[in-house]
Amino acid sequence: MKKIVFLLFMALQLNAEEIYATFDIEAQKSASLAFSSSGIIEKMNVDIGSTVKKDELLAELLNDDIKAMVEVSTVALKYAQSDYERQKKVQQHINESLFDSFAYKYDNAKVQLRYQESLLAKTYLRAPFDGIITAKRVEVGDVVSGQMITEVFDIQSLKERKLVLKFDQKYHQKVKVGDTFNYKVDGDDSTYSGTIYKIYPTIDSKSRKMLAEVIAEHFPVGLFGDGYITTK
Known part of the structure; x- marks a missing residue:
């Protein structure tokens, strides 16, 4: 054998x-990172050589206006939901089209809040994976364009x-x-x-x-x- x-x-x-x-x-793994939204860079939390974890916040655009719109949409959703739930209790006693209008306002308020939250999320740049920052191409105060694709950081696996x-x-x-x-x-x-x-x-x-x-x-x-x- x-x-x-x-x-x-x-x-x-x-x-x-x-x-x-x-x-x-x-x-x-390697990637060039950029914002998908346009704006002014307000914060940069890392530098060349920084070790980062996946989803760690790397940079942030000036976004006070969008944060305010998220708050407005949150309040609008709160009252639209209250109106809808109130009308739902007496649905059998009111006109169907009237009830549908309250349901529409409630659904629309939910969509508007999700939309504003998505706009806010685009003002944050996060790490796509664990790695190390190998290049930084902008500074605080620089204007970036989501349409022109302004690269902010280069990252590679650690x-x-x-x-x-x-x-x-x-x-x-x-x-x-x-x-x-x-x-x-x-x-x-x-x-x-x-x-x-x-x-x-x-x-x-x-x-x-x-x-x-x-x-x-x-x-x-x-x-x-x-x-x-x-x-x-």
């Missing part, structure tokens, strides 16, 4: 092939990284998801190992290279290196 296992192992080793690949290190591999397109049928990638980062003598989890479906027409991705952690974004893909 041991002999059979050994022979199978040797057969796999003989069929395996090592394919050279270079790579660049990128953040697993620890999660990916290696974007480049290898010769002639190996496109050999490299598979699950293959091992042994590599070195430029300036680092250590050898690391990872597993290919994504292969891009297209080939770069200029370089004739295919791309794949390997998950990594902690490396600074922007580093590069090379290594070998071991096919199964």
